Amino acid sequence: MKITSSTEYATRLIVNLGRTFGAAAVSTEKLSESENVPADYVNQLLLRLKRAGLVQSHRGSGGGYSLSRSPEKITLGEVLRAVEGTIFEDVCGKYNDGRKDCHHQGHCGISPVWQKLAALIEQYFDSITLAHLMEEKAGSCGKVEAMLGRIPQ
Amino acid sequence: MKITSSTEYATRLIVNLGRTFGAAAVSTEKLSESENVPADYVNQLLLRLKRAGLVQSHRGSGGGYSLSRSPEKITLGEVLRAVEGTIFEDVCGKYNDGRKDCHHQGHCGISPVWQKLAALIEQYFDSITLAHLMEEKAGSCGKVEAMLGRIPQ
DNA sequence: AACATACTTGACTATTTTAGTCAAGTATCG
DNA sequence: CGATACTTGACTAAAATAGTCAAGTATGTT
Ligand code: FES
Ligand code: FES
Numbered sequence: 001m002k003i004t005s006s007t008e009y010a011t012r013l014i015v016n017l018g019r020t021f022g023a024a025a026v027s028t029e030k031l032s033e034s035e036n037v038p039a040d041y042v043n044q045l046l047l048r049l050k051r052a053g054l055v056q057s058h059r060g061s062g063g064g065y066s067l068s069r070s071p072e073k074i075t076l077g078e079v080l081r082a083v084e085g086t087i088f089e090d091v092c093g094k095y096n097d098g099r100k101d102c103h104h105q106g107h108c109g110i111s112p113v114w115q116k117l118a119a120l121i122e123q124y125f126d127s128i129t130l131a132h133l134m135e136e137k138a139g140s141c142g143k144v145e146a147m148l149g150r151i152p153q
Numbered sequence: 154m155k156i157t158s159s160t161e162y163a164t165r166l167i168v169n170l171g172r173t174f175g176a177a178a179v180s181t182e183k184l185s186e187s188e189n190v191p192a193d194y195v196n197q198l199l200l201r202l203k204r205a206g207l208v209q210s211h212r213g214s215g216g217g218y219s220l221s222r223s224p225e226k227i228t229l230g231e232v233l234r235a236v237e238g239t240i241f242e243d244v245c246g247k248y249n250d251g252r253k254d255c256h257h258q259g260h261c262g263i264s265p266v267w268q269k270l271a272a273l274i275e276q277y278f279d280s281i282t283l284a285h286l287m288e289e290k291a292g293s294c295g296k297v298e299a300m301l302g303r304i305p306q
Numbered sequence: 307a308a309c310a311t312a313c314t315t316g317a318c319t320a321t322t323t324t325a326g327t328c329a330a331g332t333a334t335c336g
Numbered sequence: 337c338g339a340t341a342c343t344t345g346a347c348t349a350a351a352a353t354a355g356t357c358a359a360g361t362a363t364g365t366t
Contacts, residue, residue: 060334213363
């Protein structure tokens, strides 16, 4: 799974934008200062969020970024896929030049575990919205039960 | 989360040992050949598994490694912690020289999400035994429901 | 005892990934 | 027109990963 500085920063940045949703756009320099992330890095990350359609940009003086949807309609999963590409990369076949050298191919007991983990993680991230993240009390970090029904056994 | 080549290899190696549980020990060279992992790397990984008490070594000719417990009593979580140290590293405070520069410290909506994810993943890995991994049919990769009861909301 | 087998230890290196930087743009507002 | 601020893509330093190497030590067999 890819949890890098981009993950951490992008999450903080978009939550920051969520706080001023409906109000004026925020410049990357302001974001850089308030979230303590290098300015050029902020640019890079917000550009990816923009390309994924999660935020809008407004050029020129007084411009900046703003959410393109309300915080309830943006999930953490979308944010992470936007900045990292894919959240959980396949484990089997990643090493040994891509060929699966497992002896029990087709009915292997290991690979389903990685696949299910991937599903578990994706579903978890998709169950969490920006609105959840903006709540300033701990404990509301996704309803795990609700999400479980959708994981294939 | 740390899912590296060590993770992948160590899992395959210990499953391999599981298959001959009760029979003779298997040399690292044999393991290297049958699992297609560099011999010196196999040595390194099995040594870590040994230090964690999951496998036993037998020196001298005819020696090798064998499980030190039955496959039902070894979990994937134990294996991963043995080879990687910690499975999921803290996200908050990992960047920005260790200080949490979140504006809503103490009641932040983001950090509980990483913490819960970590718990989710650890519980999942701990719910899977070597015996599960050895079953050569897909689909028996841990009972997610059972594991959920133990995750703090 | 000698010898081959096979684990043990720890340092070392090449490769890849991550984190962050830089420069040269383009569009918009006032 | 000029300042503000996004846009693009390449570039670099630092860290992590993947794998190697060499010099051991212990054990079973002959
Ligand atoms: S297919 Fe990857 S370990 Fe079996
Ligand atoms: S404490 Fe890390 S983002 Fe709030």
